Amino acid sequence: MEQLRTIGRELAMGSQGGWGQSKEFLDLVKSIGEARSKAEEDRIIARELEHLKRRLADPDVPRRKMKELLLRLVYAEMLGHDASFGHIHAVKMTHDESLPLKRTGYLAVALFLDERHDLVILVVNTIQKDLRSDNYLVVCAALTAACRLIGEEAIPAVLPQVVELLAHPKEAVRKKAVMALHRFYQRSPSSVSHLVSNFRKRLCDNDPGVMGATLCPLYDLILEEPNSYKDLVVSFVNILKQVAERRLPTSYDYHQMPAPFIQIKLLKILAVLGSGDKQASGHMYTVLGDIFRKGDTASNIGNAILYECICCISSIFPNPKMLEAAAETTSKFLKSDSHNLKYMGIDALGRLIKINPDIAEEHQLAVIDCLEDPDDTLKRKTFELLYKMTKSTNVEVIVDRMIEYMINITDHHYKTEIASRCVELAEQFAPSNQWFIQTMNKVFEHAGDLVNIRVAHNLMRLIAEGFGEEDEGADSQLRSSAVDSYLRIVGEPKLPSSFLQIICWVLGEYGTADGKYSASYIIGKLCDVAEAHLTDDTVKAYAISAILKIFAFEIALGRKIDLLPECQTLVDELSASHSTDLQQRAYELQALLGLDKNAVESVMPADASCEDIEVDRNLSFLNSYVQQALENGASPYIPESERSGVISVGSYRSQEQQETSAHTLRFEAYEMPKPSLPLATSQTSISTPTTDLVPVPETGYYKEDHQTSRSQPPGDAVSGEFGVKLRLDGVQKKWGRPTYSSSTPSSSTSSQQTTNGTSHSDGGGSSSQPRESSYGSKRQQGTEVSAEKQRLAASLFGSAAAKADRKAQASRKTAKDSPSTEKVATTNVTAQPVKEQVIPAAPPPDLLDLGDEPVSSNPPLADPFSQLEGLLGPASAAPVLSGTPATGASKAPDLMSIFSDDVPTGVASGSTDPTLGDVNSTSSHKGATAVASKKGPSLQDALQKDATARQVGVTPTGNNPNLFKDLLG
């Protein structure tokens, strides 16, 4: 319905002539607007495109019409339809002499093509010509197109002209030339590097606009190498000072701020130049202080500048006075009602705590409010802040919060990010292994598929290695609690694969260790897992290996085992599996069942996942075998270094010899050298000891298995496999060697032979990162996350100051006192309330130290806010009153004045508006303006006023009364 109404307006416009668009275009838009389905719309546009195709190719179309046709083509393309047939017409049109056509051509070309497109080469010539044009508009159009279309190869073609234009009399052209040069620099720094000095020159341009434009490329250049621009610090500071002091023409003002975008760019540049440079920073303090003092917190752009100032201060060499000013402004942001400002406040806080972590304490409640805000953006920003301020004392609360939030989000990208952050924090700061494992379980349960598999291996290692302390009892307790929790979870549907792998591995390794669960119970569970995940070979492999381990342990203990029927089916199924890895595992299981106790014990020692396995790199146990072979006339082994390329075949042979019972193979190698060649190279590339693979046939029992498995793939495939295997083994000494069971399926049959641990293919390579050893400070703090924000705040922030005390002892009173004493320095009110505080840890009063008594008794949630507002009111009302006495009341009238020229026209066009009169949105807007105007009069309250001012200035959603009020009547 609404569309129909708009069409009414449309037709009215059409009759007025509007912007010279034809009836046809109006009809097109109209019919698209009326289309009821996407299919119908597609049909309409397809018809239109057919029509355009015909007309564009028609040589008798007037040129003016051509412009419109091309615009219609752009329109169709914007709606997502392929209009590539028209690209050539667009290119042709750029050649046209008439300005409107040329500009339209450039517009279309810039929208359709990119620098790699074939047709661009046809445009470059035109751009070249147009850059030399007398008409500055043509030059501007060419520069705009050049920014878009000139790629690396074409830069030299236009570069001389662009450089010439830097001295063009028109400032608009100079500005665009600077930008074009900047763009070239971005595309290919090397081709413009000799011209970089031009940017410095342009910084002194008479026109402030050109100077402002020059800041963009300079910012990029300075980011790259700040040191070669240190000499400009003083100039930048001077410029900033002049701008801030309103020395620029008033035409550069924006909402009463002098050239705010130039200020922001300058502040960004100074932030880079002053970073870690005390001397350079010294020049900046004065001007920064000035800007803070003049800061206008009532307007959006004023806040933008203040925020940029904070960024600058947090980046340059710290100065206590500046930091104080920055912290003050930050707290204004945080206390604001506007979500945008809160967002900026949180961001600013994140920057400031890097310099002074205590600043966060003051704003704890505000931060927690942001954390619970319905606004997702704000919430995520707050999590970012929390992530930055995590320590071992508050990690539990923060990670719990993160996980809680993570569970409910659907956005995979962000879920991955937050999951990996949880893992990172937990790994770095975990107070106890128990907690770490629980946390990891939660992460895996809800986002297992999104987490790096390395994390899973880390967790397994942790469970296997335990605390790394002497206390065996604690370790086994940890394991049995892990087993307990996994047995509970395992039945749940839709568990991520990596989590199931962990579960299977832990159950296999420790399921029966404490004797609480019977072997058949665990095996039953494992069979269920394997059955429930038919498509996941990795999980099945883990499950069958776990079963094998449990059988092995049972046999080793001398108990009798009976194969459950479901287990039998599983084994049968897997022995016929397409995956050779699964087959191998199944056959091994069957083979193992037939072995006697001693054999099983040496094949599969209990709880040996952490034992280091000595790799005998010299293969000394083969010496006798080699000796024998030599005596039998075999040629001796030639080390790789001594081999020449020609002999490589021979060396291959000698390896083969070692690998299996050799002599026959030797002749084969001679007969068909071709296939062996690549193999030889692959082996040399593996570097060092190819011999490593020989430890394989360690136990006699496995030999049969190898032979069966080896008989399947062709010989060289196997040895190729070995090569790969070897490389992984080379990365030895990683935790990830728990048992063979965790070998990835990709490592196929050969991995199996290494039963006793040589196959660490799984985690070996990836998990080199050791866990941070921060367990020392195992402070149990804030585990009881109550609903109360106060407590949350306490657990999040409170510990910051008290950290030192905590190491010694966990006496809560001292912990509580120490921050308060520190606080005394800044405020004199806090000390009292703290004593009365019942809740342990951390002083919530911090936040409220501006207020007084009521603080002491756990103020309700609303409390801090009203106080903040009371505080804020006078503070921000003052500048408004003094700064713009005429408009004093609020920002609204201020803005209105900008539009005051439009008011009469708004009335005039009121006659056409009635068509829109009954549109829903109109009425809502009316309502909105009504509300706003209502707010206006009730100004007695300084608070209210302030709130309104903010609203008008910064939160335009739905109702920006000033902007669209007159549009919609």
Next chain:
Amino acid sequence: MIQAVMVISTQAKPRLLKFYNFQPPEKHQDLVRSVFQLLSARPDSVSNFVKVDSIFGPGTKMVYKHLATLYFVFVFDSSENELAMLDLIQVFVETLDKCFKNVCELDIVFNFNKLHTILDEMILGGQVIETSSEQIMKSVEEIERLEKQSSTTSFIPKSITERFTR
């Protein structure tokens, strides 16, 4: 650097698309769709900033303004200031308002080439070059004037002029 400017109607129709980092045309609709999904899911009276790394690549942020039936969206990276971008949208809309006298969605539909002209005066190669709506209007009017001057001769069919130029 500003990476994209989009104007999307509340009906999810693109009204203006301008990418400063080239995006292949076939990707445009996906981008519009995902941006619109994001926007329509956001309640009123929350902040105007959204992180969009999942759509536009790491580090990208988006500032939007919902005015009448349109979303004005600016996508940019870390070298810009969010609040300033919000004001840039304001400049853009103010300029449109001056240009069309009470701008409405239809003005924007029919005159998207005009919007491009305005944007080209404000942003070049992803960098802000002009933030005063008066200045922008001046340039745009100048362009218009010159275009009108030179378009007086343009009623001659294409084939004829082509013959001349050859």
